[in-house]
Amino acid sequence: MNPFTTHTGMVAPLRRSNVDTDQIIPKQFLKRIERTGFGQFLFYDWRFNENGLPNSDFVLNQPPYNHATILIAGPNFGCGSSREHAPWALMDFGFRVIIAPSFADIFYNNCFQNGLLPLTLEDPDINRLFDLTTRSREWALTVNLEEQTVKSADGQFESHFDIHPERREKLLRGLDPIGETLLFTSAIGAYEKYHAVPLVPSSL
Amino acid sequence: MATLFEKIWDNHLVREETAGQSTLLYIDRHYIHEVTSPQAFSGLRETGRKVRRPDLTVAVMDHNVPTSDRTLPIKDEIARRQIEQLAKNCQEFDVPLLDLHHPDQGIVHIIGPELGLTQPGMTIVCGDSHTSTHGAFGSLAFGIGTSEVEHVLATQTLWQARPKTMEVRFVGSRPFGTTAKDMILALIRQIGIAGATGHVIEYTGAAVTALSMEERMTLCNMSIEAGARAGMVSPDHVTIDYLQSRPYVPQGAQFESARKQWLELATDPGSVFDRVVEVDIRQLAPMVTWGTNPEMSAPITESVPDPALETDPDRADTMRRALAYMGLTPGIPLNQIPVQRVFVGSCTNGRLDDLRRAASIIKGQRVAAGVRAMVVPGSGRVKRSAEEEGLDSVFKDAGFEWREPGCSMCLGMNEDILEPGERAASTSNRNFEGRQGRGGRTHLVSPEMAAAAAITGHLVDVRALGLEVRS
Numbered sequence: 001m002n003p004f005t006t007h008t009g010m011v012a013p014l015r016r017s018n019v020d021t022d023q024i025i026p027k028q029f030l031k032r033i034e035r036t037g038f039g040q041f042l043f044y045d046w047r048f049n050e051n052g053l054p055n056s057d058f059v060l061n062q063p064p065y066n067h068a069t070i071l072i073a074g075p076n077f078g079c080g081s082s083r084e085h086a087p088w089a090l091m092d093f094g095f096r097v098i099i100a101p102s103f104a105d106i107f108y109n110n111c112f113q114n115g116l117l118p119l120t121l122e123d124p125d126i127n128r129l130f131d132l133t134t135r136s137r138e139w140a141l142t143v144n145l146e147e148q149t150v151k152s153a154d155g156q157f158e159s160h161f162d163i164h165p166e167r168r169e170k171l172l173r174g175l176d177p178i179g180e181t182l183l184f185t186s187a188i189g190a191y192e193k194y195h196a197v198p199l200v201p202s203s204l
Numbered sequence: 205m206a207t208l209f210e211k212i213w214d215n216h217l218v219r220e221e222t223a224g225q226s227t228l229l230y231i232d233r234h235y236i237h238e239v240t241s242p243q244a245f246s247g248l249r250e251t252g253r254k255v256r257r258p259d260l261t262v263a264v265m266d267h268n269v270p271t272s273d274r275t276l277p278i279k280d281e282i283a284r285r286q287i288e289q290l291a292k293n294c295q296e297f298d299v300p301l302l303d304l305h306h307p308d309q310g311i312v313h314i315i316g317p318e319l320g321l322t323q324p325g326m327t328i329v330c331g332d333s334h335t336s337t338h339g340a341f342g343s344l345a346f347g348i349g350t351s352e353v354e355h356v357l358a359t360q361t362l363w364q365a366r367p368k369t370m371e372v373r374f375v376g377s378r379p380f381g382t383t384a385k386d387m388i389l390a391l392i393r394q395i396g397i398a399g400a401t402g403h404v405i406e407y408t409g410a411a412v413t414a415l416s417m418e419e420r421m422t423l424c425n426m427s428i429e430a431g432a433r434a435g436m437v438s439p440d441h442v443t444i445d446y447l448q449s450r451p452y453v454p455q456g457a458q459f460e461s462a463r464k465q466w467l468e469l470a471t472d473p474g475s476v477f478d479r480v481v482e483v484d485i486r487q488l489a490p491m492v493t494w495g496t497n498p499e500m501s502a503p504i505t506e507s508v509p510d511p512a513l514e515t516d517p518d519r520a521d522t523m524r525r526a527l528a529y530m531g532l533t534p535g536i537p538l539n540q541i542p543v544q545r546v547f548v549g550s551c552t553n554g555r556l557d558d559l560r561r562a563a564s565i566i567k568g569q570r571v572a573a574g575v576r577a578m579v580v581p582g583s584g585r586v587k588r589s590a591e592e593e594g595l596d597s598v599f600k601d602a603g604f605e606w607r608e609p610g611c612s613m614c615l616g617m618n619e620d621i622l623e624p625g626e627r628a629a630s631t632s633n634r635n636f637e638g639r640q641g642r643g644g645r646t647h648l649v650s651p652e653m654a655a656a657a658a659i660t661g662h663l664v665d666v667r668a669l670g671l672e673v674r675s
Contacts, residue, residue, distance in 0.1 A: 017522050018397060018497055022636040027617045031268060031282040033242035033289050035350075045638045050624065074518065076398040079431065079497075080636060081615075082333040083240065084349035105401055105433055106333060106347055113351035164365070166225055177351070178253070181359045184219060184228060188256075188361055191218045197232045198454065199259040200321060204300050204308065 001115045003174030007096045008142040008153075009069030012059055013133045019073055020080035021107060025089040038085055039092030060093075062137075070097045070141055072129045077118075078107025087114045097143050099150070101126050112167055115174060117145065125159050132156055145172060207471045208438045209369050209404050212344045216327050218361055226365045232326040233343075234356050235312045236263040236299065238290040239617070240331030244354035245293040255297040256360045262321055263294050264302040266311045268617045271580050271607035274304060283618065297357075310583020310609040313337040313551035317421065318585050320450025324439040324466040329356055334551050334633065336427040339436035340420035341443055342469050344404070346434040367404045367433045368478040374409035376486035381667035383561070384419035385553060385631070385650035387411065388426040389491035389501045391483050397499045400432035403479065406471060407437050411485055417446040418557040425552045426633050429498040438470035492538055492663055493635045493648040495526035500635070501648070502538060504665045510534035529637050530645050531625070539664050541647070545628035546577035546658040547640075548604075548651055550614035553631035554582030558651040559590050562631075563598040565655035565666060571603035572661030578605040578620070580612040604658070616640045629657035 029041040046058050054061045060068070071090070077100040078086060087110050090098065097117045111118040121129070132152070133139050142151050145168060151158045170177070206214075219228035234257075241263070248255070255261060268283045270276075278284040287304065294301040302309045308319065313334055316322040322338045328345035329335060331353045338345035352362060372391060392399070405427050407420075415423065420437045427435025437443075444463050447453050454462055489503035500523075502509065511523040511534065527534065532541070548554075548562050559579065571577045579599050581587035587609055590596055596606045613620040614632035622628055622644025631654050635646040647663060656666040 016525075017518060020497070020634075020636045022615075022634070022639050026638055026642070027615050030239050030617065031280070031286050033246070033286055035243045035246075045642055050642065076401070076431070079397055080333065080428075080634060082331060082347040082349055084243075084331075084351060087349075102398065102401065104398070104431060106349060110349035110351065113349060169224070176251075177363070178247075178251070178355050178358045181228070181355065181361060181363070184361075185359075187218050187228070188230070188359060191230055192360075195216075195230060197260055197326070198321075198323060198452070200233075200262050200300050201452065202259070202298070202300055204262070204302055204306070204319070 001174045001176065004115050004117055004145055004171045006142060006144045006146070007069065008140055009096060010064060010067055010138065010140050011070045011072060011129070011133045012065040012068035013130050014059055014071055014073045015130055017074035018076045018079055021078055021083050021086040022080055024078070024086040025083065030083060030085055035088055036092060038089035039094070042089040042093045064138055067094070069094050070099065070143070071095050072126065072133060073098065073100045075101040077103050079104035082106045084110045084113070087111045087116045091116050099126070099129065112171060113177065115171065117143065117171065119143065119150070119161050121150070121159055121161055128157060205472045205475045207369055207475045207477065208342055208406055208436055208469055209344060211469050212325055212327065213366065215325070221366065226363050228361050229327060229364045231329050231356050231360055231362060232260060233321065233328040234261045235316055235328070235330035235335070236261060236353065237267055237312050237332065238265050238286050239267040240350050241293065241353055242286060242289045243350050244357055245297065247354040248297070248357060253358045255299060255357045258298040258300070260360065261299045261357070262316070263290060263299050264309060264312050264315055265290060265304050267611045267615065269304055269610040270618050271610050271612045271620055274608055307584045310586065311551045311554060311611055313425065314554060314582035314586065317341065318450065318583060320447060320453035323447065323453065324443060325469050329362065333428045334425050336432065336435045337421050337425040337551055339424040339427070339434050340417060342436060342439035342466065344434055344436065347428065368402055370400055370403040370405045370432070370479040370481060371477040372405050372407050373480060373482050374407065374411040375482050375484045376411065377414065378411045378485055379488050382488045382490055383650040383652065384415055384422040386488055386491045387485060388423050389493070389498065389648065390485065390488055392426065392430045392498045393501045394483055395430055395481060397429060397497050398431040400427065400430040403432055405432045405435040406477070407435060412437060413440060416557060417442060418555045421555065422552055426498065429633060439466045440470065490650060490653050490666055492653065494530065494532060494538060495523065496529055496635055496637050498633070498635060498648060500526055504538050504653070504663065506538055508532045508534050508536045508538065540662060542627065542662045543629045543647070543657050544575060544626045545622055546575060546654050547580070547613045547628055547630040547632065548578070548654050549580030549582065549612055550632040551582065552633040553651050554580060554586065556586050556589050558631065559586065559595050562651035562655040563595045565652050565669065566602045566604070566659065567598050569602055569659045571658045575658055575661050577603065577658040578607055578613070580607045581609050583609050613640055629654045629663060
């Protein structure tokens with residue numbers, strides 16, 4: 001996983017609550033067996049009309065938002081299905097940071113596995129961001145994970161965000177989480193010695 | 205004094221939480237399916253890692269599979285590749301697999317319990333959010349993403365921050381004509397789809413202990429629709445009775461010793477939860493969703509709500525958007541909404557008892573003109589048992605399609621989907637936009653309510669049909 005330290009990019013506003021993972025990446029695109037190539041299907045039913053042409057009303061079809069790398073959304077972003085294809089699609093499209101008042105648990109966790117930063121800010125900050133990005137389309141933010149700050153270059157916005165220290169550390173270092181856990185192999189083996197679990201027969 | 209959750213958590217600590225690091229939790233059972241596992245196996249292959257405990261892992265094909273004639277080749281090339289990939293991965297990594305042609309193949313959350321692979325006290329994960337279903341047995345069961353699937357395959361553990369606990373106490377007994385589905389829809393309506401974020405729910409109250417295991421699974425299944433990490437019910441004699449005859453549950457003296465341990469897992473009286481929510485079900489009526497997420501529901505006796513009466517502007521906007529998608533006008537009585545499709549199935553309501561209850565409404569009736577209705581049994585075992593009881597004839601005689609097991613129209617990954625604008629009464633768990641097919645409109649209901657809608661051609665209060673409903 002690539003480390004995340006700071007990121008500067010353009011911001012797109014998606015002013016909707018409870019954006020579920022079925023919207024982020026509809027089910028007909030979950031049949032691929034790779035981790036890549038999902039960006040073309042991101043928000044598919046919102047981005048494209050039934051005839052397959054782009055829906056010009058949707059924010060990510062409106063230049064320059066289509067080049068945004070930071071997404072602002074309403075509360076409970078990423079609810080529903082556990083599909084990790086959702087963060088894969090967001091990253092493949094180009095997003096590096098999602099800012100919302102709150103996230104659903106599984107999606108939140110999946111983001112960290114992929115170096116995508118889900119960042120929570122309070123409602124008043126989110127509302128200001130919606131206003132600022134709607135007013136000025138070519139508007140950029142810098143997210144600094146080390147300092148835990150979000151700032152705009154023009155000085156109009158500045159805020160501090162909270163994040164669990166362990167999550168922050170893992171993103172900053174961009175480590176392979178399985179490799180890290182395998183350092184505890186002996187502890188896992190020791191636990192298994194006294195923890196009996198009913199086995200699954202090799203042939204069911 | 206400890207809760208069920210605390211007892212299971214404390215029993216699975218490979219490494220306790222430290223200042224800078226969360227808990228390393230041991231996983232007893234890992235269920236796998238074809239859609240969220242291929243990238244995890246690729247990861248293992250790329251790093252030269254093995255599956256640490258294939259003997260604690262079970263794979264099944266369910267999400268993507270056709271529910272039509274299985275002797276025919278799968279038409280969808282990409283779907284076929286994904287299904288074949290699971291078979292290849294299981295063979296290469298020695299993981300036991302129930303493939304498309306196995307007699308016990310079915311939805312992962314149905315086959316685990318019915319085979320007795322899910323047992324009380326276990327930690328259970330699967331790359332699927334409805335893993336919470338298994339909590340009905342008094343296990344800690346939750347959905348994970350594909351990276352964590354790979355992590356569990358390689359290490360049989362997960363790093364976990366300790367979730368908060370929430371007691372959901374149902375007050376009163378369940379009225380005639382209502383089901384576990386109505387109980388969980390009522391909870392989600394009350395606390396909202398993010399109402400239990402960060403929490404593990406334990407369902408309590410006389411109305412919960414009175415539920416069968418199949419009904420408890422329906423209840424726990426939709427915990428995720430309230431945002432919960434997991435949902436669970438303390439083991440009791442109902443749990444034990446269900447498990448006794450299951451193929452992979454220990455037998456004889458071993459069962460007796462397991463029984464004692466399982467019953468000891470139940471939450472001790474006087475234990476403290478981080479949060480307590482009471483849901484009064486004394487006036488519960490059959491529930492139906494009218495919007496595009498599971499909190500947008502109402503009793504069938506009510507009308508489509510009016511966004512103009514909603515004071516919060518963001519909520520009003522969300523409601524308006526939902527009603528526009530659903531093609532509904534505020535004020536229309538819910539029991540006048542016509543449906544063109546009916547779906548009975550899914551990990552929420554695809555078990556034998558669900559089929560029996562739907563069949564009890566259907567018996568001797570006909571599906572209304574202009575309605576296409578289908579039953580998709582949750583597993584091969586469910587299907588065979590139903591056929592032994594003659595339920596397939598009840599459905600087929602009424603004009604229902606009787607199909608092969610799988611997730612089917614719950615998420616519409618195969619060809620079982622709604623056409624744009626089509627409206628369905630569905631026993632599944634999510635009414636998100638496009639979930640059952642682009643432009644499709646989903647109303648979540650119980651199996652009884654779905655059956656009643658099939659007969660009348662519109663959403664209807666099953667209690668008003670004058671038919672016998674099993675309470």
